Amino acid sequence: MTALFAGTTLLELGGGAAGPVATRYFADHGATVIRVESRRRPDFLRILRMTPTTKGGVDGSEHFAVLNANKLSVALDLSKPEGVGVARRLALWADAVAENFAPGAMAKWGLDYASLVKARPDLVMISTCLNGQTGPERHYPGFGGQGSALAGFNHLTGWPDREPVGPYGTITDSLSPRFAALLLASALLHRARTGEGQHIDLSQVEAGIVCLTESMLAWTANGEVLGRMGNRSRHAAPHGVFRAADRDGRERWIAIAVHDDADWARLVDALGRPAWATAPALATAAGRLAAVDAIETALEAWTRARDAEATAALLQAAGVDAAPVADLGDLHDDPQLAHRRHFRPVEHPVLGRHPVETHAIRFSDMEPEIARPAPRLGEHTEHVLRDLYGMDGEEFARLSAAGVFA
Amino acid sequence: MKVEPPAGDPARRRGPFWGGVEDPERSLLWLAMNTSKRGITLDVARPRGRALFLDLAARADVVLESDPPGAMEARGLGWDVLAARNPRLVLCSLTPFGRRGPHAERRGSDLTVVAASGNLFCTGDPDRAPVRCSLPVSHYHGGIEAAVGVAFALLARERSGRGQHVDVALQEAMVMPNVGTAAMAKMTGFRGQRTGAAIRLGESVGREIWPCKDGFVTFALRGGPARVPGLVAMVAYMHEHGMASAELRARDWTAHNANLLTQAETDALQREFGAFFATKTMAELYEAACARNLMLAPTYTAREIARSAQLAAREFFVEVETPGGGRLRYPGAFARGSSPIGIRRPAPRLGEHTAEVLGEVGVDAAALASLRAEGIV
Numbered sequence: 001m002t003a004l005f006a007g008t009t010l011l012e013l014g015g016g017a018a019g020p021v022a023t024r025y026f027a028d029h030g031a032t033v034i035r036v037e038s039r040r041r042p043d044f045l046r047i048l049r050m051t052p053t054t055k056g057g058v059d060g061s062e063h064f065a066v067l068n069a070n071k072l073s074v075a076l077d078l079s080k081p082e083g084v085g086v087a088r089r090l091a092l093w094a095d096a097v098a099e100n101f102a103p104g105a106m107a108k109w110g111l112d113y114a115s116l117v118k119a120r121p122d123l124v125m126i127s128t129c130l131n132g133q134t135g136p137e138r139h140y141p142g143f144g145g146q147g148s149a150l151a152g153f154n155h156l157t158g159w160p161d162r163e164p165v166g167p168y169g170t171i172t173d174s175l176s177p178r179f180a181a182l183l184l185a186s187a188l189l190h191r192a193r194t195g196e197g198q199h200i201d202l203s204q205v206e207a208g209i210v211c212l213t214e215s216m217l218a219w220t221a222n223g224e225v226l227g228r229m230g231n232r233s234r235h236a237a238p239h240g241v242f243r244a245a246d247r248d249g250r251e252r253w254i255a256i257a258v259h260d261d262a263d264w265a266r267l268v269d270a271l272g273r274p275a276w277a278t279a280p281a282l283a284t285a286a287g288r289l290a291a292v293d294a295i296e297t298a299l300e301a302w303t304r305a306r307d308a309e310a311t312a313a314l315l316q317a318a319g320v321d322a323a324p325v326a327d328l329g330d331l332h333d334d335p336q337l338a339h340r341r342h343f344r345p346v347e348h349p350v351l352g353r354h355p356v357e358t359h360a361i362r363f364s365d366m367e368p369e370i371a372r373p374a375p376r377l378g379e380h381t382e383h384v385l386r387d388l389y390g391m392d393g394e395e396f397a398r399l400s401a402a403g404v405f406a
Numbered sequence: 407m408k409v410e411p412p413a414g415d416p417a418r419r420r421g422p423f424w425g426g427v428e429d430p431e432r433s434l435l436w437l438a439m440n441t442s443k444r445g446i447t448l449d450v451a452r453p454r455g456r457a458l459f460l461d462l463a464a465r466a467d468v469v470l471e472s473d474p475p476g477a478m479e480a481r482g483l484g485w486d487v488l489a490a491r492n493p494r495l496v497l498c499s500l501t502p503f504g505r506r507g508p509h510a511e512r513r514g515s516d517l518t519v520v521a522a523s524g525n526l527f528c529t530g531d532p533d534r535a536p537v538r539c540s541l542p543v544s545h546y547h548g549g550i551e552a553a554v555g556v557a558f559a560l561l562a563r564e565r566s567g568r569g570q571h572v573d574v575a576l577q578e579a580m581v582m583p584n585v586g587t588a589a590m591a592k593m594t595g596f597r598g599q600r601t602g603a604a605i606r607l608g609e610s611v612g613r614e615i616w617p618c619k620d621g622f623v624t625f626a627l628r629g630g631p632a633r634v635p636g637l638v639a640m641v642a643y644m645h646e647h648g649m650a651s652a653e654l655r656a657r658d659w660t661a662h663n664a665n666l667l668t669q670a671e672t673d674a675l676q677r678e679f680g681a682f683f684a685t686k687t688m689a690e691l692y693e694a695a696c697a698r699n700l701m702l703a704p705t706y707t708a709r710e711i712a713r714s715a716q717l718a719a720r721e722f723f724v725e726v727e728t729p730g731g732g733r734l735r736y737p738g739a740f741a742r743g744s745s746p747i748g749i750r751r752p753a754p755r756l757g758e759h760t761a762e763v764l765g766e767v768g769v770d771a772a773a774l775a776s777l778r779a780e781g782i783v
Contacts, residue, residue, distance in 0.1 A: 004562050017585050025554060044632050045586075049608065049665055066589035132742070137716035140696050141636065144585075145614055146703035149624040154615060154705045157529065157539040158603075164622055164705055165603050166615055167539050167583070168528035174583035178550040183741050185557035190745055192564050198744040206722055209711060210740040211546035213438035219708035220723075220735035221424045221434060226708065229540040231517060235420065239517060241526070241535040250597075253536055255521035316512050323518035325536050327527045328591035328598040331581060334522070339507030342578050343589060355589045360548070360578035361555035362504070364485070364571040366562060 003030025004366055009388070010184075011036065011094040012071070013087070013111070015043030017144065017173040018128055018204060019100030020067055022180035027070035028358050028368035034094070034384055035073045036087055037377050039406050046377065056350030059376040068374035069346055069356040074385065075378025077406045082399055084109045086385070091116055093389060096124040096184055103129055103138045113199035122197035124187045128180050130172070132203030144170025144204075151208030152215060158228045175211060176204040236260065237288040238267075241325060242300040244308035252308040253325035256299065256315065261285065263320060270318035271302060348373040381405045407763060408445045409459070412781055414756045424734070430756055431730045437753045441726065441736065445754025446763045447783050450481055455782045459483060461767040464492045468556050472500040475510050485571045496559040496569040500552045504575035514576065516542035523580030524588050528598040536600060547583060548576040608665025610672040615705060618683040622705035623691050625683070627675055629662040636701040637662065640679070643694055649682045728752045757783065 009032045012023050020035070020043075027033040037043060045064040054060045074090070077083040088111060091097050097116070099106055106112040106127070113125045127133055130142045130150065140146075147170065148154050154166040183200045191197055209216060218224045233239040236259050244252040258264050261284060268277045276298045281287040288295060303311055308324035315322035324330075331337055332355070340362060343355035351373075358368040385391040399405065408415070417439065418430035425432065449455040460483070463469050469488060471478055478484050478499070485497050499505055502514025503522075520526045520538050530537035555572040563569055581588050584598075591597055599606055603615035607628065615622050627637070637659045644650040654675075664672070683691065688704035695702040704710065712735075717723065724738040726749055739748035760783050761774055769777070777783045 004558060021582070021585075025558070029558065041631055044630050047630055048628075051608070051663065051665055062590045062593045063586050066586040131716050132720055135716045135719040137696050139699070140703075141632070141699050142701055142703055143632075145624050145626060146701060149615070149622075149703040149705045150711075152706050152708060152711055153539060153543070154622070154624065155707045156541055158537060159531070159534065162531065163603050163617060164615055165530055165537065166624070166705075167543065168525055168598075169583045169585040169587070171539075171543060171583060173585055175546060175550065178547065178554060179740060181554045182550060182557055183743065185554060185561060187743065187745075189557060189561050189564070192561070196744070201742040203720070203741070206717070206720070206737070207740045209717075209722075209737045211543070212541060212708075213737050214435050215541060215708050216711065216737050217424075217434040217438050217734060218422055219712055221437075222422060222426070224422065226540065231535065231538055234422075241517070241521065241537070243535065253521075253527070255518045255526065257515050257517045259515065319513065321513040321515050321518050323512070323514065323521045325521045325527050326524050328524045328584065328588050328596065330597075331524050331588050332592055336503050336507045336509035336522075336575075337578060337581070340504055340575065340578055342581060343592075351593060355592050357582060357586075357589050359554070360551050360575050360582070361558070362573040362575075363555070363559060363562075364573075365566075365568070366558075366570070 003369070005029045005031035008032065008188075009034065009094045011090050011097045012099070013097070013106070014100035016045060016100065017067060018176045019098055019180070021174070021177035022128075022184065023098055024067070024070065024177075025181040025359055026184070028370065029366060030369070032388070033071040034090065034380070035068070035071050035375065036076050036078075036090070037073055038075060038077050038083075039377060040077055040079060042377060060350045062351060062354070065348055065351055065354065065374040066356055069370050070372055071375055072380035072384055073375035073378055074381045075405045077404055078109055080402070080404055082402060082404045084111065086399065086404065087111055088116070090384075090389060092120045092123075096126070096188060098126050098128075098180065098184065100128045102141050103127070103133045117197070117199070120197070122191055122195060123199075124184070124191055124197045126180055126184050126187070126200040126202060128176055128202040128204060130204050132206060133201040144173030147172030147176075147204045147208060150205045152212050153208060156212070156215065156226065156228060159230045160228050164228060172204040172208045176202060176207055179207045231255070232292065233257075236285055237292040238295045238299055240296055240299075242296070242303040244303050244311060244324070245305055247307065250327070254303050254308045254311050255323050255325055256303075257321040258288075259321065264288065266319045267315070270315055270320060274298075344370045346370055346373040349376065378405060407462075407759070408440055408443045408754060409450070409462075410445060410447050410756065412447045412449055412783065414447070418756065437728070437734065440753035442750040443754060444751075444759035444763060445757065446760040447757040448760075449782045450483065452780075452782055454777065454780065456482055458764065458767065458769070460487070460491055462763070463488050463495060465767065466492070466495060467560065468496045468498065470498045470500065470552065470556070475499070475501055475505045489569065489571075492569070494563060494567065494569050496556055496563065496572060498552050498556050498559075498572040498574065500548055500574045500576070502576050504578065505573045516544045519544045519576040520580050522577045523584070524598060525580050525583050528584065528587075528600060530600045531602040532600045543583075544576045544580050548574060548579045551579045607667065607672065610667050610669040612664060612672050613676055613680075616680055616683045618686055618688055618691060620687045623683060623688060623702050624705060625679070625700075625702040627662075627672070627679070628664045629659070633701055634659050634662065636699055639698045640700050640702070643698060643700065644678070644682045647682065647685070649678070649685070651678060654678055724749055726752050729755050729758065
């Protein structure tokens with residue numbers, strides 16, 4: 001079967017994670033995703049950890065490479081009118097446009113939806129930024145760390161007796177690409193059915209807050225501010241993360257979640273029915289929640305001397321919800337992720353062979369594919385403009401000489 | 407359309423409850439997750455219930471299920487059966503680890519799938535256990551991932567005329583929130599590290615979340631073209647309050663590369679910024695951030711989110727009239743487009759639409775009465 005998005009072209013302007021991760025869903029199913037980039041102001045992931053000795057310079061960023069496989073790169077200097085002109089022609093030619101600049105940037109260039117739609121009435125375009133395209137705080141220039149704070153995730157992550165730590169990986173940078181992919185796919189579906197295009201305004205903060213609706217209702221309905229609970233649950237105990245035996249000099253942990261009284265009975269059996277666990281008071285959730293400190297201490301005394309993987313396997317065999325805590329390296333040895341081929345190798349011209357992630361969806365009739373590594377900056381300028389878009393050679397040479405492709 | 411067992415979805419028994427009243431119609435979790443749906447009860451484990459489910463699936467575009475792998479098959483409602491009845495159907499199965507593979511049969515929940523994703527290991531303080539977000543983020547990630555999968559399958563159906571089975575794994579969905587660092591581990595050897603309210607820079611660990619007068623703010627001393635103007639503006643702001651030292655004002659921020667700082671240098675810089683933040687409230691600092699393009703944000707709780715001027719200007723919050731009487735204020739649309747997005751109806755009461763929906767597949771009043779008598783609806 002032909003890839004779902006074979007023949008579909010998406011134009012991507014912007015950088016970081018929130019925009020670029022969204023288009024990967026389409027790229028992994030055959031879309032031609034074209035990044036418009038510039039050496040004058042490279043994607044911050046290309047330079048985030050760059051030092052004067054970084055091999056390959058802007059093309060040597062591991063971070064950029066793992067997020068941008070399967071895409072083409074066109075270098076355009078948007079500080080030159082000819083550069084903007086080329087970007088505009090690409091935007092009107094592409095099937096959809098995705099951008100995640102701060103609001104106003106696209107309008108400054110005349111590349112905003114209102115300008116483009118006049119020439120292409122069925123344009124599908126998504127703009128995503130922290131606070132959305134309207135409102136008094138729209139120009140606020142944050143990254144994902146700020147989005148996570150404004151949406152309420154930072155406050156909810158950490159220990160009740162300490163300052164918030166925030167979730168690793170700035171959650172709005174990973175939630176919003178999913179929303180963006182959903183919205184783009186839905187808009188393409190809508191256009192396929194009705195012929196109508198549209199502009200989508202995705203505020204990463206708003207999308208994050210929608211996910212935390214439960215917490216918002218606790219406030220609007222009950223006046224309660226939900227807070228940090230460590231790993232505990234309001235409803236069940238034990239529900240936590242416990243130290244296991246070290247392995248290869250690394251600290252290891254195991255997560256154990258008892259959801260109800262039947263789970264507890266299974267856990268007690270798996271523990272070998274020690275005296276502390278068979279106390280009748282602990283047979284009910286209320287009793288366990290009242291004694292949660294003592295249960296956690298006793299449970300950790302049991303896990304501390306044991307291997308995390310073996311303990312998780314033992315507990316799972318007994319029907320108890322448990323998992324070893326994987327570090328980032330462990331993921332590459334995880335048999336389930338391997339089964340799903342979550343990581344797939346590419347050959348990068350600077351970085352060599354390295355893994356790239358695909359999304360978490362498997363289809364009965366289609367398979368995600370990583371066909372190429374992340375592009376070097378401007379690697380495909382000529383290919384895209386000459387072969388795909390069809391710019392004539394004379395014009396290409398003229399623009400090239402004028403330094404537009406920088 | 408939500409299909410619940412006759413006893414109701416387990417979420418209905420989850421607190422906190424609206425007004426503290428334990429009632430299946432007042433669970434805030436239920437009310438949060440089920441707006442814009444109709445609701446029916448149906449015992450699909452019994453033959454008449456199963457037959458009705460098949461009638462409903464025959465008319466549906468999409469069936470979404472989140473039972474353990476094999477549960478739908480065990481009821482005679484597996485993909486083969488559903489697709490035979492309705493070749494255009496998209497079935498989406500959302501499970502902790504995926505439908506097949508060595509861990510497919512394992513139990514999983516938010517805590518354990520986040521544990522298995524690498525994200526938990528990297529979150530928290532270095533002197534304590536890894537820690538999760540206190541609300542189940544894997545459910546949001548996995549739910550939206552499933553929606554993407556369904557949208558892609560519907561697009562594929564436009565061309566092929568056929569539906570397909572979509573298999574979404576929560577564990578795998580939670581690997582991406584490491585935002586590339588999971589794949590990078592193979593190249594850099596960096597396996598993750600808990601750094602509290604901070605992140606690892608090149609040589610040192612730098613704060614991301616800082617105490618202020620009445621809470622916390624997010625701010626980082628990282629460099630790069632996108633951040634330098636904000637750092638310069640922050641120092642100017644501090645100087646207006648007499649809280650930027652001569653050394654800080656003289657610093658060349660355009661040459662600032664946080665990757666090259668030693669821990670002692672990072673600490674010295676952070677002391678001054680920290681001392682300044684301690685004199686200001688979250689509101690004062692965020693107002694300055696918006697006015698001066700400072701990359702600083704307050705660590706909002708639901709209370710501050712509900713009062714946000716930005717969200718008010720965008721009319722983000724909506725009042726929803728609930729069937730039990732009373733209005734609830736909800737976060738509204740997750741995005742804006744020319745197609746309508748947002749809450750269309752309140753979460754359904756238990757069985758609210760059973761008669762209406764089953765009527766659409768030919769169940770008349772007499773049949774409904776007998777289904778009720780048998781406890782199937």
